[in-house]
Structure formats: structure tokens, C-alpha cells
Amino acid sequence: MSTPPQSPQPADQPPQQPAQQPSVPPQPTAYPYPNPQSPPPGAFYAQPTLVGQPAPGQPMPGQPQPGNPYVQPLPYGPMPPAPNAGGAGRAVLWAVVGAVVASAAWAAGVFLIGGKSDSADLRGYSAPSDMCTSADYSSFKDEYTENDSSPTHTSLKDTALDESYCSLNLKKTGSSYADAYLTLQLDLHRKTDPGPEFTATWKNYGESHEGYDVDPVEGIGDEAYLVSHDTTSGSSSSGSRYAMLAIRDGWTTYTMSYSAYLSSYDQDKNPPALTDVSDWLKTDAKATLKQLRD
Template identity: 65%
Template sequence: MSTPPQQPPSAPQQPPSTPQSPTTPPQQQPPQPTGYPYPGPQSPAPQQANPYATQPGYGYPPPAPAGPPPGTGNAAGRAVLWAAVGALVASAAWAAGLFLTGGFGHGADLRGYQAPANLCSGADYSSFKEEYPADDSSPTKNTLKDPALDESYCSLSLKKTGSSYTDAYLTMQVDLHRKTDPGPEFTATWKNYGDSHTDYDVSPVQGIGDEAYLVTEDTSSGSTTSGSRYATLAVRDGWTTYTMSYSAYFSSYDSDTNPPTLDAVTSWLKTDTKSTLEQLKG
């Protein structure tokens, strides 16, 4: 019996490859099974990340450190610098303001006036001497010297010849405002004096200083046995103010039966105030 011819061994069958999904790219095919004598078609090797790109010390310098947070480092230095500049500018503005308003003793518009130590002898009230010739032996006087204000004050008792008691009073005061302009307050006080005090008449006076006001009151109604007469002339010249006031009070016990009229008194105030302002200039 003859031996049938041997068939050459057949090559092992390769497992069918996994069909590709229409949406799966070729480089992402799953790996082929191993263990067969003849491997199937090789898949491309997966791409590996560059180990030098992310780890320091392999030829690439480490990433630069992050800058300082806001408000530190250079930013803080600049903030301090600008704060110092701002303080310097503010100080300069403050100094300029003081200079313009007379805060350093400069800029005060005093017009050359002085406040004497004794205004009783430094002021002129000669217009009243004919009516009241007797001298006051002990007048009241005082002064104030301050970087903000120089002030001199005098109060006199006026007596007629033969009078045992005071027949009238005369007061004078000069103020040199060295720090602030007294203009607005002066105007508010004297221009509106009749509004804040009843029974007083106020009228502006021209030709004396920058502004002047005459304030008067007469409650005697022509009688010399009761009532009073009062007059004040207030003057502002620059930052210097001057007031001169007259007052007389009548009663049945007074020896003065013929006091001066209010018109006469206001005329004397104007004359003597002009003369005094000239004398007070250095």
C-alpha cells in the first residue's frame, strides 16, 4: 500500500485584523496580538513626549519665576515715590496758600498802620475838646501783640468844665489783622448792624478808608433829662480796622443840660478819625 504524499505544512493563518472605524485615525489602531510565528502588519510606534521639554536640568532652562504680586517690588517702590512727591506738592501748595493769605506774616495789606502801645495819646480826638475840655486823669488803655493780630484800645471819660461826673464816653480801637482779611466780616458786621440791633441807623461813609459805616442811635427825643445818644464810625482800610465811638446818657441828675447834637458828634467822629488814621501810619 503506497503512502500518500505528505502535504507541506501550511503557514499559520493570521488572525484577521480589527476593522478600522471610519472615525479612528490610522495611527491610533489598537496593538496587534503577539505570540504568532509571523507577526502581522506592524502599527506605527506611538509618539513619545520629549522628556527634555518639561523637566529642568536637561539642556533647557527652567521657566522664569513669576513677577512680584501687585503692590510689591517695583510697584511698591513707585507707590512710595509718588506718595512722597504728592506730599511734597501738598506741602508746597500749603506754604503758597499761607503766603498769599498772610500766614507767614507776609501779604497782609496793613497799609503801613501801626498799633501804638498807648492809643489814648496816639489817637486824635481834638474835635471833642471844645465841648469837653477836661482831661481824663486815668483813661483805660490796653494793647495786644500777636502774630495774628495787633490791637490797641482806649476809653476816655469826657467832662465839661465844672462837671463833677462824666458827661460822655469816647472809645477808640485799632486792629491790625496779620493773618486773615477782615473785609467780609467787617462788612457783614457794620453794614447790617441795624438788622441785628434795633433802633440803630446805619449809613455808609465815603472818603475814609476802603469802606466805612456810621451807626447812630438817639433815644432822648430832644430831651436832656432822659435817654441816650450814641454814634460809632467804623472804618476798614486794607486789613486794618478802626472804630471810634461816642455815648452820652441823660438823667434828671446830670449837670449837663446842653449836650451836643448827634449831627455835631458824627461830624467830630469823621474829622478825628481821618486825622487818627494819618497819625497811625508809620
């Protein structure tokens, strides 16, 4: 069976082009910052028409090549007119050079400002290797007169975090064993801002831990919370009393906590009231933070 002849296309008709594929929308990138060469949102810059200006879609002089923000083109862009081109040529030359210099300076400024905003706000604090000898807890010494001969202390030094920790046994006069316990911890967050998580943890501590009271404390750092818990219910032989002060000053956090168990006290040696303990924590925490900034 013969194939019917196809009708020839007119000679002046261009060949049919394949259907254009829909353009792919821009994809998200893991790099969270805008292109340093892009103007800030809302800004408008009138672009002059220059001799030798790249076609639309091509990078301007001094801009990174598409797909690779680190590879820079030659800094000169289009070849400038010859020196004898007259005043118009010199004007074009200075316009091109000015655009390149301004673009480079603006990009450098963005990088410098971005570096400052990303740096850790440690407020001048330093993390000691031995927190037990560096912290102030003198307010507790009138109540607990016996010194702990072997307190526990640890420290951590890292590019992301510096940490100092101390644990002390508090003893009243004549006690063979600890009557109460005191823990101190300083953290210098060098890579991440602890603010949002700090607030979420301590401001809402009473909601996630039944029976705990949370009170904001003014005048210490950027924010501070006092967390307390008393299960003695008027008893002199059972239950416990607990209080902790959590402080954030910039990217530095400090916690100081006290705990006492009535089962370890004699009948005539009841632990101090939580109102007294709370005052001691505030006084000593302020003194400690001042010492660690000097």
C-alpha cells in the same frame, strides 16, 4: 454619597480672576490748594515721547511721589544717554533737563505767589502800646474841655492779632463826673481777612439792633459805616445819644464810639447833636489813621 466629578477646564483657558472691585473715587483733602505741579485749568501741554519715559500713572521727573507731596525723587529722572550717543541723544537729554527745570521753577512760582496772596494786608499801620496818647480826638475838646487824668488803655501783641484800646471820660467845664464817654480801638488782623465779617456786621447792624441807623461813609479806608442811636426824644433829662464810626482799611480795622446820657447832664448842659458828633468822629478818625501809618 459620592461627589460627581467636576469637568476639567481646558488647558488653554486662563484661571478665573476674582471680580474687580469698583474703584474708589478721589477723597476730599484738607489741603485746599491744587497740586503745584498740575497745570492751570484749561491749559494743554503736548507731552513728547522720550526714551525712558515713565509708564502711565508714574510721576514725571521732579514731581512729588504719590501720597507724599513733600518727598521729592532724585532730580535727574531717567538716566540720560551717553555723551557719544550723537545729536538725538543730546536732544533727549536737554528735553529731560528742561522739563525738570521748568517744573521746579513753575512750582516755586506758585508757592511764592501763593505766599504773597496769603499775607496780611495791613496797609502800613502799627498798633501803639498806648492808644490814648496816640489817637487824635481833638474835635471833642472844645465841647469837653476837662482832660481825663486816668484814661484806660490796653494793648495786645500776637502773631494773629495786634490790638490797641483806649477808653476816655469826657467832661465839660465844672463837671465832677463824666458827661460822656469815648472809646477807640485799632485791630491789625495778621492771619485772617476781616473784610467779609466786617461788612456783614456793620452794614446790617440796624437789622439786628432795633432803633439804630446805619449810614455808609465814603472817603475813609476801604469801607466805613456810621452807626447812631438817639433815645432822648426831645427830652432834656432822660435818654442817651450814641454814635460809632467803624472803618476797615485792608486787614486793619478801627472803631471810634461816643456815648452820652442825659441823666448825667445839668439842665443847661445838653449833649451835642449827633450830626456834630458824627462830623467829629470822621475828622478825628482820619487824623488818627494817618498818624498810625506815618
